[in-house]
Amino acid sequence: MTTFEIVKRLCEERKISINDLEKSLGYSKNTLYRLKTQIPGSDKLATIADYFDVSTDYLLGRTDKKRYYDLTEKDEQDIQKELQKMLDGLSTSGHAAFDGRTIDELSEEELEDRELLKASLESSIRLAKRVAKQKFTPKKYRK
Structure with missing residues (x-):
């Protein structure tokens, strides 16, 4: 191109x-x-x-990344791992308010709440990772 x-x-x-x-x-x-x-x-x-x-x-067409702080495939994998750790921690600690029930036992409203919580956490992790890349990437790598 x-x-x-x-x-x-x-x-x-x-x-x-x-x-x-x-x-x-x-x-x-x-x-x-x-x-x-x-x-x-x-x-x-x-x-x-x-x-x-x-x-x-x-x-110049040398890279597909528009900005140095754009998330890479590895970053996306790390985000999913971190998200899963958070969700596992919530369900085992009892803070998720699902009382130890399995997903099959949750009502529609509780499933929607869980999905909203998951989406919110994922968005927060993604934003934090981008901000960290912007702040802490050494200038010599900002091309």
Whole structure:
């Protein structure tokens, strides 16, 4: 995928046109269309990357990760393990208010509550992991 195609897709995600992006960045008309055949200079590449909050490597098609702090497949696996540990801890400690009953014995309302709790915990773990990656990733790895 070319840099132009990546920029075009990012524009579509933001619901703006290539011409609108050129105006926002202060570029002359058709500047970004030249990305179809030319590799952009580092200054243009950095400006576009900053505008979309993505890495320059992503714009060049070198990686599928838009940002250095995006979660990887391993991060997702770790989140699921941590979530399962939390849910197991809740059910064995009696704090989940299901009184030691199995899932088959729970009412519809209790099952919905359990799913809402699970979704909330998963969302919290995911957010905490992203924030930690943003805060604690050394600058030399932030590309």
